[in-house]
Amino acid sequence: MSGVYEQLRTRIREIGQLSAVEAMLEWDQETYMPRNGLSARAEQLALVAQLAHERRTSQEVGELLAQLDGNIQDEAAATNVRETRRNYERATRVPAELVGRIARVAAGAREAWKSAREASQFSLFAPHLTELLELKREVADRIGFVEHRYDALLDEYEPGATRSRIAGVFDGLRRPLIELTRRLGEARVQPDPSILERHYPAEAQSRFARMLAETIGFDFKSGRLDISVHPFCSGTSPGDVRLTTRFNERSFSSGIFGVLHEAGHGLYEQGLDPEHSFTPRGLAVSLGIHESQSLMWECMIGKSHVFWEHFYPQCQQTFPEALKSVPLNAFVAAANAVRPSFIRVEADEVTYSLHIILRFELESAMIEGSLDVDDIPEAWNAKFESLLGIRPETDKDGCLQDIHWSTGTFGYFPTYSLGKLNAAQFFAAARSAMPDMDERIRRGEFATLREWLRENVHCHGQRYRADELVRRVTGQSLSSEPFLKYVRNKYEAIYGL
Amino acid sequence: MSGVYEQLRTRIREIGQLSAVEAMLEWDQETYMPRNGLSARAEQLALVAQLAHERRTSQEVGELLAQLDGNIQDEAAATNVRETRRNYERATRVPAELVGRIARVAAGAREAWKSAREASQFSLFAPHLTELLELKREVADRIGFVEHRYDALLDEYEPGATRSRIAGVFDGLRRPLIELTRRLGEARVQPDPSILERHYPAEAQSRFARMLAETIGFDFKSGRLDISVHPFCSGTSPGDVRLTTRFNERSFSSGIFGVLHEAGHGLYEQGLDPEHSFTPRGLAVSLGIHESQSLMWECMIGKSHVFWEHFYPQCQQTFPEALKSVPLNAFVAAANAVRPSFIRVEADEVTYSLHIILRFELESAMIEGSLDVDDIPEAWNAKFESLLGIRPETDKDGCLQDIHWSTGTFGYFPTYSLGKLNAAQFFAAARSAMPDMDERIRRGEFATLREWLRENVHCHGQRYRADELVRRVTGQSLSSEPFLKYVRNKYEAIYGL
Numbered sequence: 001m002s003g004v005y006e007q008l009r010t011r012i013r014e015i016g017q018l019s020a021v022e023a024m025l026e027w028d029q030e031t032y033m034p035r036n037g038l039s040a041r042a043e044q045l046a047l048v049a050q051l052a053h054e055r056r057t058s059q060e061v062g063e064l065l066a067q068l069d070g071n072i073q074d075e076a077a078a079t080n081v082r083e084t085r086r087n088y089e090r091a092t093r094v095p096a097e098l099v100g101r102i103a104r105v106a107a108g109a110r111e112a113w114k115s116a117r118e119a120s121q122f123s124l125f126a127p128h129l130t131e132l133l134e135l136k137r138e139v140a141d142r143i144g145f146v147e148h149r150y151d152a153l154l155d156e157y158e159p160g161a162t163r164s165r166i167a168g169v170f171d172g173l174r175r176p177l178i179e180l181t182r183r184l185g186e187a188r189v190q191p192d193p194s195i196l197e198r199h200y201p202a203e204a205q206s207r208f209a210r211m212l213a214e215t216i217g218f219d220f221k222s223g224r225l226d227i228s229v230h231p232f233c234s235g236t237s238p239g240d241v242r243l244t245t246r247f248n249e250r251s252f253s254s255g256i257f258g259v260l261h262e263a264g265h266g267l268y269e270q271g272l273d274p275e276h277s278f279t280p281r282g283l284a285v286s287l288g289i290h291e292s293q294s295l296m297w298e299c300m301i302g303k304s305h306v307f308w309e310h311f312y313p314q315c316q317q318t319f320p321e322a323l324k325s326v327p328l329n330a331f332v333a334a335a336n337a338v339r340p341s342f343i344r345v346e347a348d349e350v351t352y353s354l355h356i357i358l359r360f361e362l363e364s365a366m367i368e369g370s371l372d373v374d375d376i377p378e379a380w381n382a383k384f385e386s387l388l389g390i391r392p393e394t395d396k397d398g399c400l401q402d403i404h405w406s407t408g409t410f411g412y413f414p415t416y417s418l419g420k421l422n423a424a425q426f427f428a429a430a431r432s433a434m435p436d437m438d439e440r441i442r443r444g445e446f447a448t449l450r451e452w453l454r455e456n457v458h459c460h461g462q463r464y465r466a467d468e469l470v471r472r473v474t475g476q477s478l479s480s481e482p483f484l485k486y487v488r489n490k491y492e493a494i495y496g497l
Numbered sequence: 498m499s500g501v502y503e504q505l506r507t508r509i510r511e512i513g514q515l516s517a518v519e520a521m522l523e524w525d526q527e528t529y530m531p532r533n534g535l536s537a538r539a540e541q542l543a544l545v546a547q548l549a550h551e552r553r554t555s556q557e558v559g560e561l562l563a564q565l566d567g568n569i570q571d572e573a574a575a576t577n578v579r580e581t582r583r584n585y586e587r588a589t590r591v592p593a594e595l596v597g598r599i600a601r602v603a604a605g606a607r608e609a610w611k612s613a614r615e616a617s618q619f620s621l622f623a624p625h626l627t628e629l630l631e632l633k634r635e636v637a638d639r640i641g642f643v644e645h646r647y648d649a650l651l652d653e654y655e656p657g658a659t660r661s662r663i664a665g666v667f668d669g670l671r672r673p674l675i676e677l678t679r680r681l682g683e684a685r686v687q688p689d690p691s692i693l694e695r696h697y698p699a700e701a702q703s704r705f706a707r708m709l710a711e712t713i714g715f716d717f718k719s720g721r722l723d724i725s726v727h728p729f730c731s732g733t734s735p736g737d738v739r740l741t742t743r744f745n746e747r748s749f750s751s752g753i754f755g756v757l758h759e760a761g762h763g764l765y766e767q768g769l770d771p772e773h774s775f776t777p778r779g780l781a782v783s784l785g786i787h788e789s790q791s792l793m794w795e796c797m798i799g800k801s802h803v804f805w806e807h808f809y810p811q812c813q814q815t816f817p818e819a820l821k822s823v824p825l826n827a828f829v830a831a832a833n834a835v836r837p838s839f840i841r842v843e844a845d846e847v848t849y850s851l852h853i854i855l856r857f858e859l860e861s862a863m864i865e866g867s868l869d870v871d872d873i874p875e876a877w878n879a880k881f882e883s884l885l886g887i888r889p890e891t892d893k894d895g896c897l898q899d900i901h902w903s904t905g906t907f908g909y910f911p912t913y914s915l916g917k918l919n920a921a922q923f924f925a926a927a928r929s930a931m932p933d934m935d936e937r938i939r940r941g942e943f944a945t946l947r948e949w950l951r952e953n954v955h956c957h958g959q960r961y962r963a964d965e966l967v968r969r970v971t972g973q974s975l976s977s978e979p980f981l982k983y984v985r986n987k988y989e990a991i992y993g994l
Binding site for chain 1: 511514515517518521522525529530531532533534535536537538540541544545548716717718719720721723733734735736737738774775
């Protein structure tokens with residue numbers, strides 16, 4: 001048996017290495033590649049992806065998996081076999097011809113989306129979306145599902161999650177978040193977010209952000225921070241984790257909180273078990289768990305009062321022009337201003353999940369076929385008004401704002417909110433384990449929390465699926481309660497309610 | 498027939514793309530990779546190299562080549578089939594087991610060479626070199642050769658070159674270079690090379706070097722310049738050419754002339770025909786031709802008096818502390834100081850080829866078996882004295898200075914000198930075609946020369962082997978005469994003889 005597993009493991013590692021090479025080529029494309037390198041790079045990426053796909057779906061892997069059907073004692077081997085089987089089955093159920101067709105249709109859809117967004121006219125994008133939905137329904141049917149067709153797509157980003165389960169959790173969020181948003185909007189004293197839109201020199205932002213990332217524990221011997229148009233974290237192994245950001249001189253948040261966000265992802269990647277690199281046991285669980293790590297460091301820690309009790313004096317020295325005369329409380333309030341707005345990526349922690357609930361409900365209805373493409377703009381605007389109390393005036397500020405659907409990505413949006421819920425639930429558990437956590441943060445001591453996360457979350461890789469991991473770490477299933485408790489406590493204090 | 502060729506071309510392009518991916522991963526390793534990424538990167542490089550090798554030696558490629566044995570009309574197709582056949586034959590004649598054994602022995606040899614060099618004790622390296630030589634002799638015997646065993650190894654770096662032919666050309670160089678070195682050494686007025694060892698701030702070097710590279714025509718939309726410990730040029734396609742350098746604040750030459758050297762390589766890569774990228778027809782001919790392009794821009798143009806007539810005022814403004822009171826003539830003389838020295842990589846244009854003749858004679862004798870490994874230090878020192886008039890006092894300054902032999906690289910050294918000879922012969926032809934070339938350079942106009950090189954050398958890729966290319970471009974076979982004429986004219990003027 002162990003000989004068969006060793007053979008499979010060699011193949012699994014090859015697939016993992018090819019994915020790492022792909023990530024490296026993509027990182028380079030977004031950071032340093034000269035612009036005329038684009039067409040050759042596209043070919044290289046396609047070739048490497050194809051080589052990985054051939055291996056993932058190879059007869060050899062299928063046969064090795066079949067021979068390993070019995071009970072596997074070794075935990076890491078069991079994890080790797082389970083997840084490789086999952087990937088093999090998902091990949092072999094969708095014929096290459098269909099994958100190629102989707103790629104071609106998506107390429108056209110993406111261009112159409114750009115033009116439609118430019119013109120703020122959904123009808124230009126509608127026929128492409130209709131075609132993509134048909135193809136993605138076919139994918140879902142081929143992959144198979146128990147209850148909802150949407151589940152087959154969701155499973156790609158959040159293995160094991162289902163529409164019903166997510167809908168149940170989101171149902172617990174909706175009313176309380178609408179209610180909290182309303183109460184905060186009515187508070188007598190409102191934060192002044194413009195404080196964070198003063199002049200913040202890029203070079204100073206870069207220095208300060210690097211210092212923060214290093215202080216919370218991001219290891220620059222095992223990683224980098226570079227500039228790209230769209231910030232991301234690309235981890236190819238715990239020894240090589242690449243963060244990117246951009247520094248806008250009129251936005252403290254996009255640079256500084258952006259780096260804390262990516263560094264949170266980076267700490268997860270650096271905390272994976274190097275012994276299992278390039279196999280599922282050494283890879284992150286899911287998007288929802290990954291996002292929990294970035295959000296915890298960006299929002300729960302990085303936008304907390306105690307965090308800035310430690311760093312604010314240094315921050316004022318770094319940005320004297322903008323912050324010299326701003327008191328700590330006003331700065332923290334500005335970083336946590338809550339206000340309904342049209343654009344998801346600019347939304348605050350409280351209203352953000354309302355944007356996600358909207359997308360989740362619409363896209364699952366589209367996939368199930370209960371929402372016609374032509375009715376999307378009206379459905380979007382009506383639902384937006386009921387959730388956020390304001391109504392987009394244009395498609396550009398409404399249903400055309402996100403790129404996801406134009407690339408055939410359905411089932412991804414909910415992972416953003418799952419990230420917030422996971423983060424709050426993990427954070428509450430960490431607090432119980434370390435009652436003096438606020439004191440530690442106030443002193444700038446992050447090692448204890450980081451090690452707790454490493455031991456409890458990071459080092460397991462894909463040993464447990466997301467829901468089981470949450471149960472093991474926090475003692476209960478995922479629920480909206482810890483998040484609601486967290487936002488209520490935090491924002492009532494900030495808004496003086 | 499054309500269907501078979503199209504099938505082969507697809508495979509050739511895949512091999513080319515995989516090599517480009519390998520080059521990209523190596524570039525990243527030398528420039529930006531965090532240090533803890535090393536072990537994963539080594540695995541990735543090995544995997545990509547293995548995938549390329551499998552394709553290069555695949556049965557499918559062998560069968561397609563066999564079907565294409567007839568006459569091929571299309572020139573590019575004929576080039577690609579000819580060179581792919583060559584690569585296929587070379588690669589399939591050497592069993593994977595032997596390649597693996599050499600890699601393992603070389604890994605140990607490289608470490609032993611480092612220690613031996615540190616201790617300046619050749620005997621520590623000797624047993625490893627003996628083992629490597631035996632293995633490389635086996636490689637040569639398997640590949641096959643007509644006259645000399647060394648030819649089979651030389652052919653890897655300089656397809657079609659032979660020991661006899663090179664020895665003939667080098668024989669014409671030896672006496673005249675020894676003689677010229679002696680005469681220059683006796684000249685009444687000697688250059689002061691220390692001018693170029695004053696303080697040259699790194700940031701100013703970087704700005705100035707970029708300006709020079711851009712002015713001679715390196716296209717930064719299709720390339721980059723970054724920092725690495727060992728400078729190199731890595732071209733993956735004409736749209737993506739990466740130069741690297743290092744800036745030492747006590748060396749004008751290593752930064753500025755180093756960038757001109759790499760930019761010369763870069764202009765070749767950017768001048769290849771993009772229609773044939775990733776196939777031999779779109780790749781550089783040989784190391785000797787590649788080096789001719791870097792040396793032409795670095796030495797023949799970049800260290801010429803007319804070049805600095807144009808750039809020296811700006812250079813003085815950029816480095817006022819070092820150069821304010823240095824007249825143009827003294828600066829040009831410093832850049833062209835000739836002096837016998839022990840270390841090849843620090844040698845000047847005149848004595849450099851004497852270093853190469855030494856290595857060529859020793860390594861070919863080692864491979865043929867007429868020089869025992871134990872006799873190398875004495876043979877080196879004696880030959881060094883007869884060529885350069887000085888005798889190394891340590892192995893470190895003698896036969897242990899270069900890394901090449903420790904990596905199993907035999908047959909590479911002569912390409913450096915072939916580069917110089919090719920450069921001089923091309924440059925003489927360019928001068929005949931453009932009698933006003935000096936005037937153009939004096940005006941900072943490089944487009945005419947660059948386009949001439951592009952049309953006559955770069956755009957052909959591997960259409961012609963090196964010797965045929967030289968004949969076609971210059972009207973005669975490679976000879977030492979143009980180089981000797983060039984150095985005599987140039988250095989007699991600089992030294993006032």
